[in-house]
Amino acid sequence: MIDQHRPASDEELHAYADGALGGARAAEVEAWLAANPEAAERVQAWRAQNRGLHALFDPVLDEPVPATLADALARRPARLPRAVAAAVAWFAVGGIIGYALNGWLTPPVAPELFAERAAIAHVVYAAEVQHPVEVTAEHEQHLVKWLSKRLGKELRTPDFTGFGYQLVGGRLLPGDKGPAAQFMYQNNQGARLTLYLSLPGKGAQPTAFRYEKEDGTHVLYWVDRDLGFALVGDADRAQLMDIASAAYQAFNF
């Protein structure tokens, strides 16, 4: 039933003016405004303001983007290898065209040795209840400093909280070319994923993201900044891609 006698609040009037008020109440407010010319005049004025703002500033939308602004974007990615810069762009818009990434991923190739080691380390330690990590997230700074020193690279613990995963901690592991690091994350459901970092060997070139699945364990791995990265978990491939892109960005920006 329409209640055109219930006065419209100031908030409702703004929502009405902005077309943000829900169906039934919008009709009520409309009826109420018909009986309250002073309020109707205000709403009219606000709508006229919105129209005026568009008339004033919309022409900017049709102008070509000044070169200085396009250059501002080109500056940073230009320092990255071309293929990697392209990966950033692809990943950042991945939400919209997620499935298209299936075609973009490089075709299956023999997994790098470090990816295999990452998968094994994940299976062993992610299942561990008592001692999943050597150093807990409580001592995150120490953990990062310690593992950075052992690998001789500046490591970071990417923030995956946006995906519901909190850092549990990390450990030092033997890799095939020396020491390797494993950071472990866990979500509210207790699902774990690990980020494995190792030295891929001299002359290793940055690669695109590669994907392997073995017995329900998903591995996304890539080489960048003289480090081999492998993200391992039970999360589905699309989510793993999202998280890998966050890890990639954490190490590059």
Add this chain to the structure above:
Amino acid sequence: MTNHPFEPHIPRLRRYALALLRDRTHADDLVQDTLERALRKFNLFHRGTDLRAWLFAVMHNVYVNQVRASASRRALAPEVESDEPVQATVDDAATMRDLSNALAHLAPEQREVVLLVGLEQLSYDETARVLDVPIGTVMSRLSRGRERLRALMSGETASYLRRIK
């Protein structure tokens, strides 16, 4: 390079910046500062959230820092709220000019809300997240900003000032 994920959002960032500052050079400087900051902070952007809203939030932070800096220098007159009335006219082009002038007389925090809602058509919720304030604050700034614009454009402020003198 082309196809940068920020690129499709630049026209709307430019529109918002121009409406905020009403000066093309300053507006594009603000956009450039915003893009550069966004590139540095991209690791803090969480996928699954709206990139456009995030870029507006970055611009808001850059803008607020500039307003703060200029307020301490008293350099940019339009950033300071003034009670000087804007002449009302019936002519369309003049009305546009009035609106543009009246906008300059809003407090920066009111102007931001009026523009994010009225021009950029962000929801109240998105606006609250962009500005990092509670939604109640958005509503009260919107209400005061729009009423002030209305008063400025109808010349009410002038008579109001006369009354209290």
